[in-house]
Amino acid sequence: MTQVIEKDVIVIGAGAAGLFCAAEAGKRGRKVEVIDHAKRLGGKILMSGGGRCNFTNMYSAPENFLSQNPHFCKSALSRYTQWDFIALVEQYAIAYHEKTLGQLFCDNSAKDIVDMLMQECKKAGVTVTNRCEVGEVSYQDGVYQVSTAKGDYQAPSLVIATGGLSMPKLGATPFGYRIAEQFGLPIVPTRAALVPFTLHDHDKEVLGELSGISVDASAHCNDTHFNENILFTHRGLSGPAVLQISSYWEPGQTVDFDLYPNGDLQEMVLQEREQSPDVQLSTVLAKTYPKRFVQSSLEYLNIPNKALKQYQGKQLEQAVESFTHWHIKPNGTEGYRTAEVTLGGVDTDYVSSKTMEVKNQKGLYFIGEVLDVTGWLGGYNFQWAWSSGYVAGQVV
Numbered sequence: 246m247t248q249v250i251e252k253d254v255i256v257i258g259a260g261a262a263g264l265f266c267a268a269e270a271g272k273r274g275r276k277v278e279v280i281d282h283a284k285r286l287g288g289k290i291l292m293s294g295g296g297r298c299n300f301t302n303m304y305s306a307p308e309n310f311l312s313q314n315p316h317f318c319k320s321a322l323s324r325y326t327q328w329d330f331i332a333l334v335e336q337y338a339i340a341y342h343e344k345t346l347g348q349l350f351c352d353n354s355a356k357d358i359v360d361m362l363m364q365e366c367k368k369a370g371v372t373v374t375n376r377c378e379v380g381e382v383s384y385q386d387g388v389y390q391v392s393t394a395k396g397d398y399q400a401p402s403l404v405i406a407t408g409g410l411s412m413p414k415l416g417a418t419p420f421g422y423r424i425a426e427q428f429g430l431p432i433v434p435t436r437a438a439l440v441p442f443t444l445h446d447h448d449k450e451v452l453g454e455l456s457g458i459s460v461d462a463s464a465h466c467n468d469t470h471f472n473e474n475i476l477f478t479h480r481g482l483s484g485p486a487v488l489q490i491s492s493y494w495e496p497g498q499t500v501d502f503d504l505y506p507n508g509d510l511q512e513m514v515l516q517e518r519e520q521s522p523d524v525q526l527s528t529v530l531a532k533t534y535p536k537r538f539v540q541s542s543l544e545y546l547n548i549p550n551k552a553l554k555q556y557q558g559k560q561l562e563q564a565v566e567s568f569t570h571w572h573i574k575p576n577g578t579e580g581y582r583t584a585e586v587t588l589g590g591v592d593t594d595y596v597s598s599k600t601m602e603v604k605n606q607k608g609l610y611f612i613g614e615v616l617d618v619t620g621w622l623g624g625y626n627f628q629w630a631w632s633s634g635y636v637a638g639q640v641v
Contacts, residue, residue, distance in 0.1 A: 255398050258281060260407075267369075281377065286373065297354065329635075378393060405615055406611075406634070409590060411585060438587060442494075442577070464486040466500045502571040505533065522553050600639075
């Protein structure tokens with residue numbers, strides 16, 4: 246007969262939310278086991294932020310999160326804030342810096358954050374087992390039984406912290422959604438978010454030649470806009486403004502880019518016409534944009550390149566407007582392969598916002614990305630992992 250290992254709490258998923266929740270529960274004297282199928286712990290943490298982990302954002306607030314129920318995240322975010330996590334980082338003397346827009350990164354390596362979480366778990370007496378495939382999960386008489394490749398575990402509290410579908414190379418699976426469905430919880434339809442756009446062939450032919458070029462832009466879609474840069478790739482469009490707006494975009498929609506977001510391009514070009522009427526439009530635009538970008542854009546937008554004085558009537562204004570209202574209809578996105586997070590997930594209407602416990606299933610908790618809560622780019626998703634992990638950790 247297989248020996249059953251008894252615990253107070255089983256956490257499935259050794260990512261940001263799972264490890265943080267486990268440490269918090271362990272501090273309360275709970276016997277906690279964390280189980281993960283991946284080879285290395287905290288894989289997503291280690292590769293995030295270019296290997297430096299954008300671990301939170303100084304401006305984190307409920308408005309920075311998408312969910313069918315936008316109020317759900319408020320309680321957890323207010324009970325464990327970005328300042329609480331920053332204090333923990335400072336307690337461990339981890340050097341960090343602000344990059345832009347409140348985004349905080351480790352000075353050295355994302356490994357500092359993983360080491361900190363592992364130290365917290367160790368101090369709290371938490372056992373972490375990786376390279377361990379989870380088989381069946383069952384529930385009987387108030388106890389959860391989890392069968393794994395390394396033995397069977399049982400506990401009255403089970404926490405699902407298995408993340409979403411993004412970055413399958415790091416081991417992402419739909420396991421968390423399957424458990425939710427097993428216990429009767431609906432799943433808000435999922436899709437890749439914070440993800441580059443791909444382009445239709447006719448757009449890619451011209452714009453693909455701009456691969457590697459980045460320009461400032463404001464990306465607009467569905468009454469939302471983000472003012473950061475965009476990056477042209479050989480497959481389509483990337484960069485912070487594109488990743489951000491991808492969470493709001495629906496297939497078939499057009500995204501409107503203002504490629505001169507911090508000023509008045511019309512005014513600038515018309516002034517140039519007053520002062521230097523013989524100068525070509527491409528020369529004026531090249532003061533603002535890379536030359537290669539100007540040439541390809543004029544071709545893409547069917548704008549003839551000539552001296553400013555040669556444009557008749559409103560031709561010049563219309564040409565310039567093409568740069569401030571640059572319409573692109575993406576073909577799609579690069580999908581989960583390169584997406585930073587998953588939009589949608591376990592329906593939050595069935596989960597307590599104060600404890601992350603399933604309302605009609607005692608002892609079952611969902612935390613982190615597996616839930617229908619998706620943050621903006623810039624450390625917000627990590628903050629949701631810390632906050633949701635913390636509140637569950639106080640009660641499991």
